[in-house]
Amino acid sequence: MQTDNKLIDDFVKMINSAAGTLAGMGREAESSLRDKAKDFMGGMDFVSREEFEAVKEMAAAAREEADALKARVDTLEGGGKSPARKPAASKTAKKSTPSK
Numbered sequence: 001m002q003t004d005n006k007l008i009d010d011f012v013k014m015i016n017s018a019a020g021t022l023a024g025m026g027r028e029a030e031s032s033l034r035d036k037a038k039d040f041m042g043g044m045d046f047v048s049r050e051e052f053e054a055v056k057e058m059a060a061a062a063r064e065e066a067d068a069l070k071a072r073v074d075t076l077e078g079g080g081k082s083p084a085r086k087p088a089a090s091k092t093a094k095k096s097t098p099s100k
Contacts, residue, residue, distance in 0.1 A: 047055075
């Protein structure tokens with residue numbers, strides 16, 4: 001059933017406009033808070049997950065290369081020395097990380 005009451009039509013239009021305005025204000029507030037949070041976090045020198053993973057892979061590769069070079073040096077030094085001499089033990093223990 002449809003009515004031709006102008007008062008009701010105006011009231012419905014006003015409510016629809018208010019709902020649209022409130023929705024727009026909500027989106028704008030959310031965007032503003034998101035930007036402020038990014039600025040706050042950016043000022044604290046945090047790194048992104050991608051940057052962290054890249055540096056982690058670089059460190060693992062450097063560790064492997066250093067271990068390989070140490071083994072090569074130990075082999076080269078051991079070849080010219082008497083077989084009774086043992087290579088010096090490493091002062092730093094390699095941490096093992098549990099795999100996920």
